[in-house]
Amino acid sequence: MSRQITFELQAECPDTRARAGILHTAHGDIPTPIFMPVGTQGTVKGLTQSQLADELRAPIILGNTYHLFLRPGPELIKQFGGLHGFMNWPNAILTDSGGYQVFSLSELRRISEEGVTFQSHLNGDAHKFTPASTVDVQLSLGSDIMMVLDECPPYPVSHESARASMERTVRWAGAAFAHYRERIKQVPGRHALFPIVQGSMFPDLRQECARRLLDLDADGYAVGGLSVGEPRPLSMDMVEATEPILPRDRPRYAMGVGMPQELPEYVARGIDMMDCVLPSRNARNGWIFTSEGKVVIKHARYRDDPAPLDPSCACYTCRTHSRAYLRHLFQAGEILFSTLATLHNLKRYLDIMGEIRQSILLGQFPAYLRRVREQNALVR
């Protein structure tokens, strides 16, 4: 089968597993490594599509299948030409399978070999996700990059139960791909479906999972089951464990990570794509990421501070407003604070990824990584 979404490897770092590349999609080329802002319900909270596309130049955002499935529903979104048309979003979209939210938000879920039955967190209605149905939903959403339904076990979990869950995830990935390959014969357009490596915090299970998923010859591979409460060194170890197994010429996506200082760490372990609610959620809570460390905007020390959030940031917020004004907006509970802080935090994440990419292309990533580690040791 010809590739729908192609990945062009441009440079590799000799001392780490870091790579720079370009992901070619139907909605534009995406330079990697890349961070994807999270647009849970068809909007990156607080930002207009113009702020995202024109001001932040985000080449790809993430949509959540679980939320969009429940509201407004895939049929409605399909009527509008998919999520791109519904949101009027010009660039690429990646959607998860909805599995993660079924496990984290919904009560009364029941897993069987066929799929997972769950109750809507909105109104209690019963629904079922199967490997095939979540592909169908994501095709209705018109995502550029879709994810297979997987089971994301809680942390910690026994080896035995992690194995059972991993094996089900592999079987579900097979079922999803079989269905997907039939469906895309009828649904034209350039899509990709990524399987997801699971296996909790057991390197042997993750390696076995990765090896078995290779058979799918997918356009890219995701590493899931991270950021579920485990200590951060363990997440890194899990990514490291499967890196040598995943195909070098396909993009790898670490789901739901991470803090700013962790981004280069994941890249150093062969990751090309990341997403996380941290920059946007923390923004709304007044927690700002800057090149000089964090700014907790409510602190009294910012009351009359005329400096921008980050003097070396070029975002609209930093070009336009002082910390004092932003603190006032935060204290007054003004909507504008969420917008301005989200704009900045996302710019910070995109800037970090840009610096990482640049340093890889220039062959200077090891020095960059060293500098970031030293800085973080200082600011903590």
Add this chain to the structure above:
Amino acid sequence: MSRQITFELQAECPDTRARAGILHTAHGDIPTPIFMPVGTQGTVKGLTQSQLADELRAPIILGNTYHLFLRPGPELIKQFGGLHGFMNWPNAILTDSGGYQVFSLSELRRISEEGVTFQSHLNGDAHKFTPASTVDVQLSLGSDIMMVLDECPPYPVSHESARASMERTVRWAGAAFAHYRERIKQVPGRHALFPIVQGSMFPDLRQECARRLLDLDADGYAVGGLSVGEPRPLSMDMVEATEPILPRDRPRYAMGVGMPQELPEYVARGIDMMDCVLPSRNARNGWIFTSEGKVVIKHARYRDDPAPLDPSCACYTCRTHSRAYLRHLFQAGEILFSTLATLHNLKRYLDIMGEIRQSILLGQFPAYLRRVREQNALVR
């Protein structure tokens, strides 16, 4: 005394009291009649300054002295070069005196001849506003157009009590002007202070008030005490009552009005400036003003409606998004809805004022007013 803010009358409508003009301020020329978006706490809720200035091209916004006095405080704002610098707002700013909020928000207020003592609605701290102190606060805010402290009586109220209140308002206006004229000898810059016509719903009191305020030879006159619960025809009558008394060559500002269909009615009664929270507050509540009537976005009929909010509107929201998408954002409680709806509603208000102004300049205002009245009879 030379005028600080000058008003250039450009056209008058022969059949009504409608006028078109230009208000020259230190922060730009303002075409009148004009609607002023309300920026209570140093932000028009949900919009960036760029959306307000570049997208909506609002030449003037309103700030609330009461709110800004309590938080973040006039000293802090002054440190940043006034509200223009603190907000980074390039165009003109009008501030009220804070009196209205003292009467509507604060409990335990006590009025004396000297001024009004009140408790902060935020933390209960006691404060006092006097005619002189509210001028000082507004000078710290650096407002282009300031208002005198007035007493806004509730509705209904006896003639006797309305007279006492009106007379106090006239005395306070005199005190405010005496102080203002001393202060601006030391504080350079182009400001204006407007006295406020009060008198509840008694034409004789309002006329007496207007006549007595003429002595102040102010750069403009405000009509206050409207929208306090009275039937709308009464508000119109009150504006009509003082129109012939107020100087023809100074702008008149009707405070806190009105609904879209009322805007031309006020203009027909000689009003040049208006402000109101309706377009922005209703926007956040999903109540949209369009050229074809209201759109209550939560209604199921908009669920799959691909049309923009208003097909004849050129705002970012209408250029970019469907009613279906906006309804989804509203139902999901997304911040972006507030931004997009506020952008549209304010554009609608500014467009209406633009149409009114245009029709006056072309000598077609009577026909315009007739058309609006017929339309409103239809859409109600």
